[in-house]
Amino acid sequence: MHIIVLVKQVPETSDVQMDKETGTMIRSSSSSIINPLDLYALEAALTIKDVKGARVSVITMGPAGAIKVLKEAIAMGCDDAVHLTDRAFAGSDTWATSYILAQAIKKLGLPDLILCGERATDGDTAQVGPAIASWLSLPAVTYTSKIEQIEINSIIAERLIEEGYQKVKVALPALMTVVKEIGIVRLPTLKGKKKAMASSIPQWNAHDIEADPSFIGLKGSPTRVVKIETPKVSRNCTLVHVEDEASMSVAMDSLFAFLNDRDFLQKGGKKHA
Amino acid sequence: MHEVWTISETYEGRIKEVSLELLARGRALADTLGVALGTVVIGYKIPKTELNSLIEHGADSVYVADDPKLSSFTCNTYSNVLVQLFAAHKPQIVVSAATTTGRTLMPYVAVKTHAGLTADCTGLAIEENTQNLLQTRPAIGGNILATIKTPDHRPQMATVRPRSTKILAPDSSRTGSIEYIPISEDWFSSEVEVLGMRALEGQQGAIDEADIVVSGGKGLKKKDNFKLIEKLAVALGGEVGASRDAVDRGWEAYPHQVGLSGKTISPRLYMAAGISGAIQHLAGIKTAKCIVAINSDEHANIFDLADFGIVGDLFTVIPEILKRLESRSEA
Ligand SMILES: Cc1cc2nc3c(=O)[nH]c(=O)nc-3n(C[C@H](O)[C@H](O)[C@H](O)COP(=O)(O)OP(=O)(O)OC[C@H]3O[C@@H](n4cnc5c(N)ncnc54)[C@H](O)[C@@H]3O)c2cc1C
Ligand SMILES: Nc1ncnc2c1ncn2[C@@H]1O[C@H](COP(=O)(O)O)[C@@H](O)[C@H]1O
Numbered sequence: 001m002h003i004i005v006l007v008k009q010v011p012e013t014s015d016v017q018m019d020k021e022t023g024t025m026i027r028s029s030s031s032s033i034i035n036p037l038d039l040y041a042l043e044a045a046l047t048i049k050d051v052k053g054a055r056v057s058v059i060t061m062g063p064a065g066a067i068k069v070l071k072e073a074i075a076m077g078c079d080d081a082v083h084l085t086d087r088a089f090a091g092s093d094t095w096a097t098s099y100i101l102a103q104a105i106k107k108l109g110l111p112d113l114i115l116c117g118e119r120a121t122d123g124d125t126a127q128v129g130p131a132i133a134s135w136l137s138l139p140a141v142t143y144t145s146k147i148e149q150i151e152i153n154s155i156i157a158e159r160l161i162e163e164g165y166q167k168v169k170v171a172l173p174a175l176m177t178v179v180k181e182i183g184i185v186r187l188p189t190l191k192g193k194k195k196a197m198a199s200s201i202p203q204w205n206a207h208d209i210e211a212d213p214s215f216i217g218l219k220g221s222p223t224r225v226v227k228i229e230t231p232k233v234s235r236n237c238t239l240v241h242v243e244d245e246a247s248m249s250v251a252m253d254s255l256f257a258f259l260n261d262r263d264f265l266q267k268g269g270k271k272h273a
Numbered sequence: 274m275h276e277v278w279t280i281s282e283t284y285e286g287r288i289k290e291v292s293l294e295l296l297a298r299g300r301a302l303a304d305t306l307g308v309a310l311g312t313v314v315i316g317y318k319i320p321k322t323e324l325n326s327l328i329e330h331g332a333d334s335v336y337v338a339d340d341p342k343l344s345s346f347t348c349n350t351y352s353n354v355l356v357q358l359f360a361a362h363k364p365q366i367v368v369s370a371a372t373t374t375g376r377t378l379m380p381y382v383a384v385k386t387h388a389g390l391t392a393d394c395t396g397l398a399i400e401e402n403t404q405n406l407l408q409t410r411p412a413i414g415g416n417i418l419a420t421i422k423t424p425d426h427r428p429q430m431a432t433v434r435p436r437s438t439k440i441l442a443p444d445s446s447r448t449g450s451i452e453y454i455p456i457s458e459d460w461f462s463s464e465v466e467v468l469g470m471r472a473l474e475g476q477q478g479a480i481d482e483a484d485i486v487v488s489g490g491k492g493l494k495k496k497d498n499f500k501l502i503e504k505l506a507v508a509l510g511g512e513v514g515a516s517r518d519a520v521d522r523g524w525e526a527y528p529h530q531v532g533l534s535g536k537t538i539s540p541r542l543y544m545a546a547g548i549s550g551a552i553q554h555l556a557g558i559k560t561a562k563c564i565v566a567i568n569s570d571e572h573a574n575i576f577d578l579a580d581f582g583i584v585g586d587l588f589t590v591i592p593e594i595l596k597r598l599e600s601r602s603e604a
Contacts, residue, residue: 093389130348142348158471160373160528162373167471170466222426226422237580256601265509
């Protein structure tokens with residue numbers, strides 16, 4: 001079985017603090033990490049590899065530094081990787097990005113399974129996965145929370161949707177996006193780290209993947225960002241302190257007045273209305 | 274004139290509330306442009322009353338694809354239906370919900386139709402001179418708001434976050450058309466088969482589309498104490514949420530996790546108790562209409578984003594709130 005996992009490099013957010021004055025994000029450093037949600041896609045692929053045996057390839061599209069996330073994926077147990085990088089890719093929206101990734105997948109050879117994270121924590125669109133499936137005319141199973149059964153030609157899985165868990169059977173080849181519930185992410189091993197260090201990762205440009213120039217980069221992107229604003233985070237919080245019975249009573253009066261003013265107390269009282 | 278369209282979702286034969294929210298969005302856009310508002314319903318045996326309710330809530334035309342093989346959502350098949358409908362009617366704008374269905378289906382269709390698509394919008398407007406759709410969405414964990422447009426491609430597509438729009442009051446005097454579109458065997462792909470549904474564990478429902486969400490974090494100290502959060506949620510008519518720390522400890526199931534690696538939600542009221550307000554948590558609630566926080570640490574980050582904060586011990590504060598709520602409902 002051949003599995004391709006798509007991972008994105010995103011800015012680290014865990015040590016980000018908010019600037020209380022301006023409401024903007026202070027990035028302590030511009031260090032980049034694997035999109036945290038893509039770790040679950042890697043985990044799902046490596047679990048299949050453990051259980052059934054599989055070759056796991058990783059692809060990322062991004063600037064030179066993005067090779068780091070591929071090395072990390074190999075250190076976790078992936079077999080090989082491809083780095084898509086070209087100035088011409090810059091400014092791609094999800095439509096163009098998914099085209100580039102789909103072209104790379106075609107060049108690598110259509111695998112049995114393509115795995116993506118649910119969404120990237122920076123762009124946060126969750127569009128690239130289903131869009132790649134569309135380019136390749138593959139079935140798309142999104143929000144996968146559990147892979148129950150893997151056959152040669154199909155997978156039975158559960159999807160976490162609003163109403164609960166939906167069980168589906170999907171014919172392979174297919175594309176799946178996964179959520180955190182799929183598993184607990186493994187750490188890189190020493191052996192993996194050595195392998196990562198030793199491995200040379202091919203870089204492909206637009207020409208290598210036979211990309212249509214009118215489909216990539218800013219020029220190939222149907223959407224345009226026309227404005228960026230930083231909304232102010234502070235909501236002018238009314239803060240009350242509860243230390244004893246008297247302050248509790250004051251706090252409750254003020255809370256209930258607040259909730260009442262905003263019509264939040266209807267539902268609770270509805271049964272008697 | 275090319276219509277504005279929304280995609281209506283159904284569950285168990287009923288139109289979902291979020292689809293009525295979309296009609297309010299669509300109505301405003303269609304009125305600004307001076308065109309009709311259409312909506313597409315794909316499903317099986319959707320009752321006439323439900324279809325009529327779409328008209329009452331703002332639709333001028335309802336396009337229905339009704340077939341047993343359309344009874345549950347599968348991406349490829351639903352995409353085939355939409356691609357055919359877009360080709361026939363050429364809507365200029367198509368708005369869908371940023372639900373698990375909308376966020377799967379729309380990107381699939383956008384590729385097939387070479388359309389631009391903006392995810393998870395919280396604001397939609399028409400640009401004055403160009404009549405282009407302006408799509409505003411939070412990005413980078415809700416820390417910026419980006420406005421996006423699609424100048425040269427049609428339709429202009431967007432998904433809209435549930436609970437970010439007020440439903441229009443139903444108007445039973447509104448008229449509109451309901452058109453059943455002829456079923457085409459070419460739509461159906463058998464690559465995905467829906468085998469069944471399993472309900473979420475516990476009594477609580479989904480937080481994605483809830484009006485009120487009450488969340489607990491590590492400050493709850495143990496699983497048993499999470500009952501306090503559940504009680505408060507029930508008393509307020511809301512659903513239960515949790516921080517990642519609470520979920521990782523097994524106090525609440527993953528579908529209830531709010532934040533970066535859980536769900537991004539926009540309830541009318543978000544109440545957080547024993548949650549510090551880490552940036553990854555706040556990323557999930559930036560667009561909540563109103564936030565109330567209870568935390569014993571007055572410097573907790575959650576207070577930066579809250580509208581109302583109680584600095585105090587949640588184990589005394591929540592029981593007191595419950596007591597007040599009870600006495601109110603008895604009154
Ligand atoms: C990649 C990544 C993704 C993440 N995704 C998410 C996510 O989706 N959702 C999420 O929530 N987190 C996420 N996190 C984790 C996040 O960084 C925090 O660790 C987490 O949100 C903390 O949870 P908490 O607020 O419950 O716990 P803590 O930060 O430990 O806060 C507990 C709070 O409870 C208060 N408290 C204690 N006792 C009481 C009491 N008796 N009464 C009142 N208050 C009390 C304390 O003052 C404290 O503020 C993610 C982290 C990373 C790195
Ligand atoms: N530049 C990229 N390189 C590789 N994979 C990507 C890239 N962008 C997005 N993806 C994949 O698509 C998923 C969804 O991303 P997004 O649509 O940006 O939220 C991610 O979790 C990745 O699996």
